[in-house]
Amino acid sequence: MTRSVRWLVTGAAGMLAREVLAVLARDPAARVTGATRAALDITDRRAVRAAVAAHDIVVNTAAWTDVNRAESHEEEAYAVNGEAVHGLAAACAARAIPLVHVSTDYVFAGDRRFPYAEYDPTGPLNAYGRSKLAGEHAVLRVLPEAGYVVRTGWLYSRHGTNFVRKILTRLATEETVTVVDDQYGQPTWAGALAERLVELGRRALDQDAPAGIYHGTAAGQTTWFAFARSAVALLGLDAERVRPCATADFPTPAARPPYAVLGQDRWALAGLPPLAPWHEMLRAALLPAGPGPDSSFPSLVRSARPGAPAAPRTPSDAKGTDMNQETRDPVQPVTACRVCGGTDWQDVVSFGPLPLANSYLDPAEPVDDEPVFPLGVISCRTCRLMTLTHTVDPDVLYRTYFYVTSDSDTIARHMRKVAELCVERFEIPEGSFVVEMGSNTGQQLAAFQNLGMTVLGVDPARDLAALATERGVETLPDFFSAATATRVVKEYGRARLLLGRHVFAHIDDVADIARGARDLLEPAGVFAIEVPYALDMLEHNEFDTIYHEHLSYFAVSTLSTLFERHGMRVVDVERAAVHGGSVIVFVSRDDAPWQPRPVVDELRRLERESGFFEDATYTAFAERVEHIRRTLPPLVRGLVADGKRVAGYGAPAKGNTLLGVCGLGAQDLEFCIDTTELKQGKLQPGSHIPIRSPEYGAEHAPDVYLLLAWNYAEEILRKERAFLENGGLFVLPVPEPRIVSAKDL
Numbered sequence: 001m002t003r004s005v006r007w008l009v010t011g012a013a014g015m016l017a018r019e020v021l022a023v024l025a026r027d028p029a030a031r032v033t034g035a036t037r038a039a040l041d042i043t044d045r046r047a048v049r050a051a052v053a054a055h056d057i058v059v060n061t062a063a064w065t066d067v068n069r070a071e072s073h074e075e076e077a078y079a080v081n082g083e084a085v086h087g088l089a090a091a092c093a094a095r096a097i098p099l100v101h102v103s104t105d106y107v108f109a110g111d112r113r114f115p116y117a118e119y120d121p122t123g124p125l126n127a128y129g130r131s132k133l134a135g136e137h138a139v140l141r142v143l144p145e146a147g148y149v150v151r152t153g154w155l156y157s158r159h160g161t162n163f164v165r166k167i168l169t170r171l172a173t174e175e176t177v178t179v180v181d182d183q184y185g186q187p188t189w190a191g192a193l194a195e196r197l198v199e200l201g202r203r204a205l206d207q208d209a210p211a212g213i214y215h216g217t218a219a220g221q222t223t224w225f226a227f228a229r230s231a232v233a234l235l236g237l238d239a240e241r242v243r244p245c246a247t248a249d250f251p252t253p254a255a256r257p258p259y260a261v262l263g264q265d266r267w268a269l270a271g272l273p274p275l276a277p278w279h280e281m282l283r284a285a286l287l288p289a290g291p292g293p294d295s296s297f298p299s300l301v302r303s304a305r306p307g308a309p310a311a312p313r314t315p316s317d318a319k320g321t322d323m324n325q326e327t328r329d330p331v332q333p334v335t336a337c338r339v340c341g342g343t344d345w346q347d348v349v350s351f352g353p354l355p356l357a358n359s360y361l362d363p364a365e366p367v368d369d370e371p372v373f374p375l376g377v378i379s380c381r382t383c384r385l386m387t388l389t390h391t392v393d394p395d396v397l398y399r400t401y402f403y404v405t406s407d408s409d410t411i412a413r414h415m416r417k418v419a420e421l422c423v424e425r426f427e428i429p430e431g432s433f434v435v436e437m438g439s440n441t442g443q444q445l446a447a448f449q450n451l452g453m454t455v456l457g458v459d460p461a462r463d464l465a466a467l468a469t470e471r472g473v474e475t476l477p478d479f480f481s482a483a484t485a486t487r488v489v490k491e492y493g494r495a496r497l498l499l500g501r502h503v504f505a506h507i508d509d510v511a512d513i514a515r516g517a518r519d520l521l522e523p524a525g526v527f528a529i530e531v532p533y534a535l536d537m538l539e540h541n542e543f544d545t546i547y548h549e550h551l552s553y554f555a556v557s558t559l560s561t562l563f564e565r566h567g568m569r570v571v572d573v574e575r576a577a578v579h580g581g582s583v584i585v586f587v588s589r590d591d592a593p594w595q596p597r598p599v600v601d602e603l604r605r606l607e608r609e610s611g612f613f614e615d616a617t618y619t620a621f622a623e624r625v626e627h628i629r630r631t632l633p634p635l636v637r638g639l640v641a642d643g644k645r646v647a648g649y650g651a652p653a654k655g656n657t658l659l660g661v662c663g664l665g666a667q668d669l670e671f672c673i674d675t676t677e678l679k680q681g682k683l684q685p686g687s688h689i690p691i692r693s694p695e696y697g698a699e700h701a702p703d704v705y706l707l708l709a710w711n712y713a714e715e716i717l718r719k720e721r722a723f724l725e726n727g728g729l730f731v732l733p734v735p736e737p738r739i740v741s742a743k744d745l
Contacts, residue, residue: 004029005205008055010088011062012036015157016102019194020059027198037062043079045087052091057201059100060088067106067128071253074127082134089142098146098204098211099139100197105153105185105217107133110257111470113463113678115221117263118151118213126254136213143211148204150197150216153260154227157190158285163224164231171232171241181225181244182462185260186217189281196275209270215262218278220364230279234286244395246462248477258463277364330393331373338510338552339562342382348618349543349625350376350389354660356397357547357653360682360691367688375657377546377553383561384613386534386553388546391508394460394479397549410715412443414578418530419447421574421584422497426526426594428453432496435488435520437480437513438503440464442473448497449473456492458484481509485516494522501530502582505552514566518589526594527568527587529559535610536581538617541735543625544658555612556585556603563587572597578711624735625661632737633662639704639731640668647702648672649716649730650709651679651691658708658733659687666690669706673697704729704739721745 007024011017012034024030033055040051042062052058063081064070070077085101092099106129107122124130139147156162170177193216203209222230225244233239247256264274275281336343353372361367376389422428430452436445439457441464448455449472457475459465465477478484480500488495498517507513517527532545534553546553560570571594572586583603588594611617639646648655651674659665665687672684672691679691692700701723707713707730717730717740724730724742732738 004031005057005202006055007032007201008051008058009034010040010042010058010060012039014061015162016155016190016194017059017061019157019190020061020197022191023194023198042084042088045091048084048087049091049094052088052095052097055097057098057100057205058088058092059102059197059201060085061102063102064128064131067126067256068253070128070131071126074131077127077131078134081128081131082138085135086138086142089139089147092146093142096146098148098201099143100148100150100201100204101135101139102197102216103136103149103151104129104132105151105260105262106257107136107151108257108260108262110184110259111467113259114681115261115263116215118215118266125257128254129257140212145211146204147211148200148209149213150193150200151213151262152188152193152216153262154185154187154217155190155193156187156285162190163187163227164286167228167231167242168235171237176241176243177228178243178245178249179225179228180247180250181223182246183224183256183258183260184221185224186219186221186262187227187278187282188216188218188275189285191285192218192275192281196272199272200270203270203272209272212266214266214270215264216275217262217264218276218281219264219274220277220279220362221261222278222365227278227282230282231286234283248462258466279365330396332391334378334387334389334391337380337383337385338387338508339385339558340380340383340565342380344381345378346381346615346618348377348379348386349546349622351546351657351661352376354547354657355685356392357549357656357685358397359685360651360679361685361688363681363683363690367683370685372686373548375546375548379618381615383558384555385558388548388551391551392548394508397506410578410712414576415444415447418444418499418501418528418584419451422499422526422528422586423448423451423453425572426497426524426586428496433493434497434499435495436499436501438500438506439468439473439475442468442471442475444499444501445473446471453497456488458488480513480516482512482516482519485520489520494525495520496522496525498525498527500528502532504529505531505554506549508551510552510562511566514563514568517587518567521589523589524592524594525588526571526592528584529587530576530582530584531559533575533581533583534558535607535612538612538621539610539735540581541621541624541628542581543621543628543661544654544734547653547657549653554583554585555607556583556600557607557612559585559587560600560604570596570600573599573603628734628737629662632658632731632733633664633668635731635737635739636664636668636706639729644704644729645670645702646704646706646731647697648684648689648708649697649705649720650674650707650712651676651684652709652711654711655708656685656687659684659689664706670702671696671700672708701728703727704731706731706733708733710734717745 009017009020013036021034024032064077107124108116109123136149139149156164229239229242354375355370355372373392374390379386434448434453434455437458439459442457445455457468457473458480460479462477465475468475531554534555567590568587569590571588574584576582646669648669651672666689669689672689673694674691680693682691730740
């Protein structure tokens with residue numbers, strides 16, 4: 001006969017506890033007490049001891065959960081989430097019975113972009129998180145062999161107060177709802193978590209699971225906005241009624257971790273797999289095969305059908321409110337030249353629809369519906385701007401961004417050189433104000449700080465802006481524009497130097513940037529722009545630098561045309577080898593004391609003589625691109641057919657264009673290695689090749705690396721000398737596919 005087990009479930013009126021009780025109700029061996037707060041106040045230690053004494057295991061879901069109110073009532077939150085949990089753990093220790101205690105992802109600060117492991121350092125941002133962390137410490141200290149802390153977050157259910165029901169309720173009275181799109185987490189169905197809590201409890205009773213911390217969250221990650229849209233779409237409603245916004249648009253008393261994503265490695269120690277991906281959970285929760293514990297979803301869905309009147313709403317913790325914004329297609333065709341206004345275009349190349357080059361994928365999420373956007377290049381016959389055929393909304397591209405400034409020796413040296421060049425050539429005195437647009441993590445501005453400058457970054461990627469500010473480089477989380485320039489002048493003063501390294505080519509409204517630069521600069525100020533040089537791109541067949549972020553491909557002549565139209569002039573140019581060939585173009589106001597140096601006219605003449613203004617140059621480039629597209633895949637696949645293991649070296653955005661154009665994928669390359677931690681564990685967009693760390697590459701060394709980060713070829717080949725000397729090979733894809741071995745060093 002199966003031994004009966006006496007379960008005590010606290011907080012029984014709550015969403016999660018109701019699901020736990022439903023699971024246990026299906027177990028004939030379970031004798032269950034569901035204790036609501038009215039039946040058992042866990043702050044009453046005497047009552048707790050008496051209740052625990054009559055049971056074999058406790059599952060504690062009781063908690064102070066008002067996150068915002070905890071900021072002004074921290075002692076009360078601590079009394080429930082910290083002190084009361086200590087009393088509960090002590091009562092379990094006295095009876096030598098296990099305690100399964102539910103905690104939160106809010107014990108982490110969310111200041112990084114890869115999942116938190118169970119024993120990573122904590123750092124809660126708010127009073128609620130601090131109080132829950134105190135409870136965790138109590139359980140682990142008092143019950144080192146029988147205390148089980150299960151962290152979770154973003155819980156929802158078919159009943160009770162939760163995010164999904166709030167969204168449906170709001171759609172019943174509002175045409176649109178606005179939801180934050182810059183907080184990342186793991187939406188977790190309370191029903192699935194309840195199953196796991198009960199199974200963990202059973203294994204704890206049988207001593208088949210080690211005590212300690214477990215992460216009870218769905219696999220994968222998403223934002224509140226994407227979660228809301230997925231839920232609404234699954235229920236047959238119009239997902240366009242859910243609009244994105246920023247956390248900063250709706251401030252709350254308690255700060256939320258921007259990245260609340262938890263790893264689930266410790267479940268293996270209990271003989272259990274990680275929880276299912278969040279999107280699978282969502283489908284199971286919203287579209288169950290049988291009747292659920294609550295039948296209110298159908299009525300909520302019916303009331304949320306289109307046609308419901310919009311109603312004003314006070315911003316709340318439900319992640320935003322209606323901003324009455326117009327919807328807009330995120331993809332727009334380019335009609336007029338952004339430099340000269342011309343409309344006479346030459347078609348150069350067309351790569352068809354491809355995913356965004358920096359939209360790295362979570363392997364736990366579906367990839368079949370990966371969004372793709374048209375990618376091609378045309379050239380203006382008037383000024384010879386090379387531009388993409390279509391633009392993608394910058395909010396889609398940049399608000400969350402995987403590109404982090406390279407930490408390679410090559411780039412570090414280059415950034416120091418840029419700072420020294422600007423300061424020396426334009427006599428910038430110590431203490432001058434330097435502003436950088438698209439400043440990323442602030443590494444370039446740090447080089448100016450080292451030269452005694454005052455600095456300010458401007459970058460739309462909120463996560464990177466926060467990271468830069470934390471590192472000591474103040475950064476405004478915004479796009480640079482004429483309006484931003486006005487704000488900076490008002491709040492900080494005019495700048496001696498405005499810098500835009502490999503960002504100017506990403507901007508559609510370059511005229512607005514030119515106006516903003518002129519307004520921002522001191523009379524003797526300089527705007528320094530670093531862009532890939534169009535001549536080098538054409539000459540060296542660097543077609544993989546074409547992707548959706550790179551709207552423009554500039555020559556000095558084209559930039560001169562642009563700035564002369566806006567009261568500025570090009571006064572100096574410096575060529576650089578980085579990123580396959582770049583130019584640093586220095587621009588001043590037309591009333592500044594700086595006069596153009598001879599190199600400006602020399603490069604304009606070079607561009608004319610090289611055929612930059614002739615159609616034949618672009619036709620020949622397209623033919624060379626097609627040659628690489630025809631020859632590189634057979635080369636790689638021939639190596640695989642010969643029994644060679646092939647992997648990618650680097651996972652840069654440009655590599656995703658190359659892979660997509662050439663049709664190479666996970667069937668050809670086993671993995672790609674990359675030093676960027678944000679990318680490790682992801683899949684390459686389009687090709688779905690897994691991205692690993694360099695350490696993984698060293699442990700699972702392939703026979704051949706396809707060098708996707710070819711712009712660092714010299715540094716990489718020097719670094720990987722041992723790999724080559726041990727018989728390894730590199731395939732360099734551009735300007736002509738070729739194999740490199742040790743004898744080529």
